[in-house]
Amino acid sequence: MESRSDSGFALLVVIWATGILGLLFMTYIVAARYRAIEAASLSQHARAEAMANIGIKIAILDLLSGTSQGKARSGRFGSDGTPVGCSLGDGWTLAISVADEGGKVDFNTANMELVDALIRGVNANGEAAAMIVRNIRG
Incomplete structure (x- = not known):
């Protein structure tokens, strides 16, 4: 026959084991949730990278259009860097700009003569331009 203290110890062990199992289960659930969030983030990153590559290829094809026939380029992208929106599937929109x-x-x-001419063109003061060029050389 079991004593009363032995049955209390057994109850304590059962409660403790249940708590540990619950903690392990919660850890597993949280880890699975974070793995799902990470997978979704990686998927979005891969999709954004693929869309960026598509935008680059569209811009390159636009820039090369008409060059094989010797015609002047008349693409949809200007060379001033103004973005042009391109709508893709699933709600994705690319803003492509060419500069x-x-x-x-x-x-x-x-060469230093070109640098000197450039700085003199930006700055009207010849002495300051000469000092900048000397500092660049030094």
Whole structure:
């Protein structure tokens, strides 16, 4: 025959085991929820990256249109960087802009005469421009 203290100990062990199992179950549920959130985030990221690649390819095809026939380019994207909206399926919209890279100066490869002329064109003060060019050279 069991004593009264043994039955209390058994009840305590059962309650403790039930609590541990409940904690493990809740941990599993929370982990599964976070895995689902992470999967949805990765899916959205992959989809956004694919849409960006599509936008780049659309812009490249537009820029190359008409060049093989020797005609002037008359695409839908201007070279001033104004975005043009393109509607895709499932509610996705791309804003594609094309900017002309001509006329930009790379200070790493440009000769100092070009840098000097550029700075003098921006700044009317010749002494300040000369000082800037000297600092760039130094």
